[in-house]
Amino acid sequence: MAPTTSTTSTTSTASTTSLASVILEVTDPEAARRFYTAFGVDDRIGLRASDAPSTGFRGFTLALTVAGPATVDGFVAAAVAAGATPLKPAAKSLWGYGGVVQAPDGTVWKVATSAKKDTGPATGEIDEVVLLLGVQDVKAAKRFYADRGLTVARSFGGKYAEFAAGESGAVKLALYKRGGLAKDLGVPAEGAGSHRVVLGSTGAPFTDPDGFVWEAAAPRTPASS
Template sequence: MAITGSTASDTSTASATSIASVTSIASVTIEVADLDAARRFYTGFGVDAYILLRASEADSTGFRGFTLGLTVSQPATVDSFFGAAVDAGATVLKPAAKSLWGYGGVVRAPDGTIWKIATSAKKDTGPATREIDEIVLLLGVEDVKASKQFYVGRGLTVGKSFGGKYAEFTSGESSPVKLALYKRRGLAKDLGVPVDGSGSHRIVIGGVGGPFADLDGFAWEAAG
């Protein structure tokens, strides 16, 4: 079933409040230099209903340490979203192709955000659709075990965990995005980009708790 979410729009900076537990991601805000251009891209890509946009001139170089992933039902749907992203101005980092785990590819949006579009299916069972089964915010972290415990301490529940390599948290029924953790170096390799990067992550995660930053500097704020 397709995910539903809020229409992309500007958001305001959250006021400082006491930190509370979070149980899932309520929103993901991408910080961009050109709001109008970003709106056009994400509308053309077809994911504008699942992310928020905010104007920012924060310095950011190289790999920003995360990716947003679209999980869809079949290769034809991967190709549909992949083609829409490229047509809207995305740069291809990895062409869509078959692999041991399924079928997928990686693109970089004009604002710099990296998106991975994939399916575990290797054959089509019907015509392409524009439905998204799941969106995953995958954070590249230095220490998966430490970051996992950090988020467990703030109320998130681990759904899957593979030692110090990967951890995935369960998402609430109303949450459009699932949170997962992966070693930063491994994530950069998987995406086909150099691991080096500095400055702002250019992403803010919304939850029910007050503002805080995790062990790798990813910012959370109270979702509006």
């Protein structure tokens, strides 16, 4: 996850777009639903059947922020037990403690905490979910989204930008330079084809400069239903 030592804020009234939902496109929705229920994130995402070609890094990750290292370990263990592949074992880092796994459908998930020591027992609670889009130019992508009405909550030059939570509050949107994001996740940056994720917009449909598709949001069907 990105550091939290400086902030900037900008607003735009050009439109009312915000992130209303995140839908993962998967080959086998039933299998994916079972996995995400076991992982404990089924109420945060939707699922849709798709066989769109996709190779290598899909250009995004979903990051869970939790209270402490023991809770990180619990989520990582649940994911691996349900069929996820470990990409980076949970370990201490400069910014805290975290690990990275890849779900059976190919989606990369990061679980992290800013705490390096536990102050209580492990819980199954998620403090925050962030959808990190790997983009070629963070500053340009930030302007693109700000022009569509998203409010920048935090920004770190050309490396990282995070937007205020949308109406649903289930998932926040953030931007990370693609190469930096891939390095943080422990995967090669190369990839082609579909991103295999669709973002629900409270405004009009659009596609951003990096090919991430936004569609008019429909009522979200959780992965567990």
